Amino acid sequence: MSKAVASQISIQDVTYTYADGNDALKHISLDIRSNELFVLFGPARSGKSTLLRLLNRLSDLTEGAQRQGAIYIDGEDIFARGVDVHDLRRRISMVFAIPTPLPGSIRENITYGLRMAGMKETVLLEERVKQSLKQAALWDEVKDRLDSSAFALSGGQKQRLCLARSLALEPEVILLDNPTSGLDPLSTATVEESLQELKQSYTIIMVPHSTQQAARVADRAAFLLDGELVEVGASEQMFMNPKDKRTEDYITGRFG
Amino acid sequence: MTRQNMNKLMIGMVSLVATIVVIPIVLVIIYVVYNGIGAINWEFLTAAPRNGMREGGIMPALLGTVFLTFGTAIVSFPLAIAAAIYLAEYAGDNMLTRWVRLAIVNLAGIPSIVYGLFGLGAFVLFWNLGTSIIAGSLTLGVLTLPVVISTAEEAILSVPQSFRTVSLSLGASRWQTIRHQVLPHAMPGIITGIILGLGRAAGETAPILFTVAAFYLPELPKSIFDQTMALPYHLYVISTQVPDMPLSNQYGTALVLLMIVFSMTLVATVIRTNMRRRREW
Amino acid sequence: MIVNMEQSAPTVAPKRKPVPRHWGEWVIENLIQLAGVSTLIIIGLIFAFLLREGLPAFFEISPATLLGVRWYPIEEMYGLLPLLAGSFIVTIGAVVIALPLGLTTAIYLGEVAPRWQRELLKPLIEMLAGIPSIVLGFLGWVVLAPLIQKAGAPTGLTAFTGSLILAYMSLPTIISISEDALYAVPKEYRDGALAIGATKWQTIWRVVVPAARSGIVIAIMLGIGRAIGETMAVMMVTGNAANIPALGIGMFFQPVRTMTATIAAEMGEVAKGSLHYSTLFAIGIVLFLITFSINSIAGRLVGSQGSRRSGGQL
Numbered sequence: 094m095s096k097a098v099a100s101q102i103s104i105q106d107v108t109y110t111y112a113d114g115n116d117a118l119k120h121i122s123l124d125i126r127s128n129e130l131f132v133l134f135g136p137a138r139s140g141k142s143t144l145l146r147l148l149n150r151l152s153d154l155t156e157g158a159q160r161q162g163a164i165y166i167d168g169e170d171i172f173a174r175g176v177d178v179h180d181l182r183r184r185i186s187m188v189f190a191i192p193t194p195l196p197g198s199i200r201e202n203i204t205y206g207l208r209m210a211g212m213k214e215t216v217l218l219e220e221r222v223k224q225s226l227k228q229a230a231l232w233d234e235v236k237d238r239l240d241s242s243a244f245a246l247s248g249g250q251k252q253r254l255c256l257a258r259s260l261a262l263e264p265e266v267i268l269l270d271n272p273t274s275g276l277d278p279l280s281t282a283t284v285e286e287s288l289q290e291l292k293q294s295y296t297i298i299m300v301p302h303s304t305q306q307a308a309r310v311a312d313r314a315a316f317l318l319d320g321e322l323v324e325v326g327a328s329e330q331m332f333m334n335p336k337d338k339r340t341e342d343y344i345t346g347r348f349g
Numbered sequence: 350m351t352r353q354n355m356n357k358l359m360i361g362m363v364s365l366v367a368t369i370v371v372i373p374i375v376l377v378i379i380y381v382v383y384n385g386i387g388a389i390n391w392e393f394l395t396a397a398p399r400n401g402m403r404e405g406g407i408m409p410a411l412l413g414t415v416f417l418t419f420g421t422a423i424v425s426f427p428l429a430i431a432a433a434i435y436l437a438e439y440a441g442d443n444m445l446t447r448w449v450r451l452a453i454v455n456l457a458g459i460p461s462i463v464y465g466l467f468g469l470g471a472f473v474l475f476w477n478l479g480t481s482i483i484a485g486s487l488t489l490g491v492l493t494l495p496v497v498i499s500t501a502e503e504a505i506l507s508v509p510q511s512f513r514t515v516s517l518s519l520g521a522s523r524w525q526t527i528r529h530q531v532l533p534h535a536m537p538g539i540i541t542g543i544i545l546g547l548g549r550a551a552g553e554t555a556p557i558l559f560t561v562a563a564f565y566l567p568e569l570p571k572s573i574f575d576q577t578m579a580l581p582y583h584l585y586v587i588s589t590q591v592p593d594m595p596l597s598n599q600y601g602t603a604l605v606l607l608m609i610v611f612s613m614t615l616v617a618t619v620i621r622t623n624m625r626r627r628r629e630w
Numbered sequence: 631m632i633v634n635m636e637q638s639a640p641t642v643a644p645k646r647k648p649v650p651r652h653w654g655e656w657v658i659e660n661l662i663q664l665a666g667v668s669t670l671i672i673i674g675l676i677f678a679f680l681l682r683e684g685l686p687a688f689f690e691i692s693p694a695t696l697l698g699v700r701w702y703p704i705e706e707m708y709g710l711l712p713l714l715a716g717s718f719i720v721t722i723g724a725v726v727i728a729l730p731l732g733l734t735t736a737i738y739l740g741e742v743a744p745r746w747q748r749e750l751l752k753p754l755i756e757m758l759a760g761i762p763s764i765v766l767g768f769l770g771w772v773v774l775a776p777l778i779q780k781a782g783a784p785t786g787l788t789a790f791t792g793s794l795i796l797a798y799m800s801l802p803t804i805i806s807i808s809e810d811a812l813y814a815v816p817k818e819y820r821d822g823a824l825a826i827g828a829t830k831w832q833t834i835w836r837v838v839v840p841a842a843r844s845g846i847v848i849a850i851m852l853g854i855g856r857a858i859g860e861t862m863a864v865m866m867v868t869g870n871a872a873n874i875p876a877l878g879i880g881m882f883f884q885p886v887r888t889m890t891a892t893i894a895a896e897m898g899e900v901a902k903g904s905l906h907y908s909t910l911f912a913i914g915i916v917l918f919l920i921t922f923s924i925n926s927i928a929g930r931l932v933g934s935q936g937s938r939r940s941g942g943q944l
Contacts, residue, residue: 151518156442183520193515195530196629206519209529244629262520356829360742367738370731370801371751374758377769428665435666439659445667451929452669458852458925459676459918460859462890466897466914470679474902491672498669524655552762555861555890559897581764581862588768589866596772603765614760618753 099127099296100184100265102148103165109143109320112157117143119320121162125313130288130297132307132328135317136343141300144317145268148298149185150178166266183210186259190271192251194243199235202243202254206262221261229257230287249280256284260291267291269299273306285310304344308332316340381604388601397567402591407602409567413482413577414551414609416570417561420486421550425493426543432494433501433539438527457495461555464492468560483573485561492556493546500545504538505531537624541617548613552606554581564590580606680918684911691909701872701887703896703906712872713913716789716886717858719875720868723793723882724800724857729850731797732804733839739805740812741834759802767863770795775867787869789886795863800853807852811845812838848928855924858890859917865891889913 102125109118118140125131133141146152147164150171164171171181183206194202203222204212212218222239226232231253235246243254252272259267269288273281281302288297288310301307307314311328316337324337335341396406432449440446468488478484508531516526532539554562562582570577584602587594688696691708698709735755739748774794775786815838823833839846869885872892893910900907 149518151514154514154517179520179522182518186520187518189511189515189518191511193511195512195515196534205516205529206521209516209519209521209525242629258519352829352832356831359831359835363734363738363742366731366734367743367751370735370805371754373798374754377761377766378757380769380773381765428668431662431665432669435662439662440666449666449669451926452673454929454932455922455925456669456673458855458859458921458928459673460861460890460921462859462861462893463676463680463914463917463921466683466893466911467676467679469897470683470911471675475679475682491676494669494672522655524658548760552760552764554762554764555894558894581762584764584768585862585866588771599768599772603768606762607765610760610762611757614757 099294100167101125101127101296102266102298103168104144105163105165107144107147107160107162107164109140109147109152109161110159111155116320117158118147121317121320121322123315123322123325125296125298127296128292128294129312130292130299130310132311132314133298133300133317134304134307134314135323139317140320141317142270143320145187145270145298145300148266148268149182149187151182151187153178179210183262184264185266185268186262186264187268187270188252188255188259188272190274192248192255192275194246194251194254197243198240199243199246199254200239202258203261206258210262221263225257225261228260228287228291229253230283231257249276249283252276252280253284253287256287264295266296266298269297271300271302273302281306304332316343318343378607381600381607384597385600385602385604388597389604393598393601394605398565399567402565402587403594403598407580407583407605409569410578410580410583410602411605412569413562414580414606416482416577417485417489417557417579418547418551420482420573421489421493422543422547424486424490425497425546428490429494429497429543429546430501430539432498433505434527434532436498437502437505438523438531453495453498456491457499461492461553462558464488465556465558465560467491468556473560479574480559480561480563480576481574482561482570482577485557485577485579486573488556488560489550489553492553493550496549497542497546500542501535501539504535504542507538508534534628537620541621541624544613544617544620548610548617551613552581552610554585557582580609677918680911680915684908684913684915687905687908687912690905696912699874701892703900703909706905708905708909710889710913710916712874713887713889713892714916715874716868716872717888717890719789719881719886720792720796720864720888721854721857723789724796725850725853727793727797728800728804728853728857732801732849732853733808733846735801736805736808736812737834737839740809741830741838755802755805758798763799763860763863766795766799767866770863770867783883785869785885787867787885788883789868789875790882792864792868792886792888793882795867796857796860799860799863800856803856804849804853807849808842808846811842811849814845815841844931848931851924851928855921855928859921861890861894864888865894870895889917 104121104123104125107118107121108116110116121140121144133144135141143152147160148171152158152160160172166181166185170176186206195205197205200222203225204218207218207221223232226235231250234250243251246254256272273284276284285306288299291297292312299310301310308328311331313325313327314331315325316323316331316335316339318339324331324335324340326336331340332344335344393406394411395408397409398407399405436446436449440449465488468484472478472484472487473480478487512530512534513526516530517523521529557579561576562579563576564586566576566578580602584599584606587602588599687708695708696710698707699711700707700709701712739751743751770791775791777786778788778791779786819837819841820833823837824830828836865888868888868891870887870891871885872887875881875884875886893913896906897910900910
């Protein structure tokens, strides 16, 4: 596998309808540049996580849902016939809101995706373990107990383990679905700090924990409301001087 | 009578009935143990029956039941696990799935004697396996399928959904996810289900009547195409078909059968408890 | 409003080499699907083989004979009515005994018993479910039947003896399904009743049990299904006399012969392919159809309850 390059993403007129007929996303069009930290924010159930799941086709798991429109990663239609969805998910990797270690050791967690992709060479795997744990700022804390259970880690450590597990795949894009929910302020700061490092090598799309966090970390941001894209812009403009009344209301805490 | 007294009376009655239901279970077990324990000794367990089965032991029947239990496991294990994986992981919410579920409910409800007829018609006669261990194992294997499928499916579904989502999100395929993140954690539950199913099979009489069981056959079977004696049928034979059979032999046989079935249940329970204690999520 | 910034036309980038999907995986997934469908095939095969061996009986024996009141194969009298009657008498007796006992025990376990008692009693009831029917039949034969005879019956081998044993055998089924049904009643119902001053018993009897009635119906049906198909125990204790007893309470205290016992007792002695042989399979068809309809209806009812996936959704 060659060293990954950060990708750009183009979402074109995407509408997503659940089996019960509700539109989770309505005609979303959006471009995300390479090596930026892009934030999707909005009230609960506004479609942020749904959009995130569409990007690496985890949405395929939702039975009965319908999608219209297209998503391109570096010009490649991810829903096209013949796209290897497993390869796609390795290129566009997801970290979930709840820390979700798999049963097994720290090492087994990190190497899982690689092993499933067919990587067998121990030396290579070891190298990835070290490299990704360092990138996720966890190496120093766990380097002496890589074979102990991942469940023995603290909440913040677990979440950084999940990040490292995604990084081990050397993805092009990292999707972060509220990665600091349930973390204490200190752990949150650690994660946010490593994000600034990571965007040098990856495109990051994140659903933030709060508007404050969005303002702290984002290069650019998009505001979603009821499945509609209300506004997109650079961070300073979005959070200091929003164009749309609804964005302003949300940011100033008048609803949501 | 006041409402409060009525309440006390009825609650008391409910407790009384529950006691009446449970006591005979204990009594049955104690009674069989009390009357049967005297008959059990080394000879009883290791010798073939003699003198029209009135003397000697139960060894051929005991071993026959062991053979049949293994045969049943070989037949039902792979098929049941695969069917359970299908139901838990692959089956969509469609007509086919509803039909499969209906089939399993119905398989569980078919009387064991009808399985016996099926085994006779299909395995013994049509496929020409004769009255044999293999015909009996196939019959018992089919009979245990629904129990094993249901418990195995339950075990698979009890693995947290998040393991699957995480595994898939890391690029694993569906089968890799099942193989590496679902089956290992469901396995103790699946094995529990299989042992419970086998315990039931070991005690069945009706399905083996026409497919494998021999009335009296002191020699051990030489191949899977031979007949064999089996404990449940042996108990039936010596208690109803042999005049002047010493009662202690009958109780002894019943006790051995009961112990086999209960020890399998016990093993299943121990595995299940162990699994619950050891898992981390 | 839809904001659409710098809509760039997608350019085709060089694809990565996709990891080949292993053909082994394709084979395994198809085998798994086949295994799932095999349950359908198996039940089809069971019915097919019963028909294959049993249908000749329906063609070669006149309906008048089949519906006759005499089962006497040696004289070519194949009347199924006494066997049907025998099965129904024993089954009805068993359900009448088992239902109140089972439901009450379920109420006790679910609503009354403290935790430690529940944890003691449930394994005991599971143990009962594990006792092979031949062992219970054996005890019925050597202990229960003599007791019933001593109590004044002309013989201990009666429909009632069979019903007693069967009732006990169907108890675990009835208890566990009723308990599930009671457990499924929302807690708000109980709280609501208690809040307006109902006693515990009133709550159970007027609120919880009625709310659980569809589950209790399922329990009764599966109890019937279990009882009607039971073979060995029934064969050992019901006396096996093929006659139709006069209607009335007395019919429970006479020897009867059930369908299952007839198959078990006679199949060993008939010539393969004879009329008697196919009539025994024909009885199997009747049993299959009865249990199939009971379980299909019960299965439908159970199926209308909710999803069973465990937590941890992401």
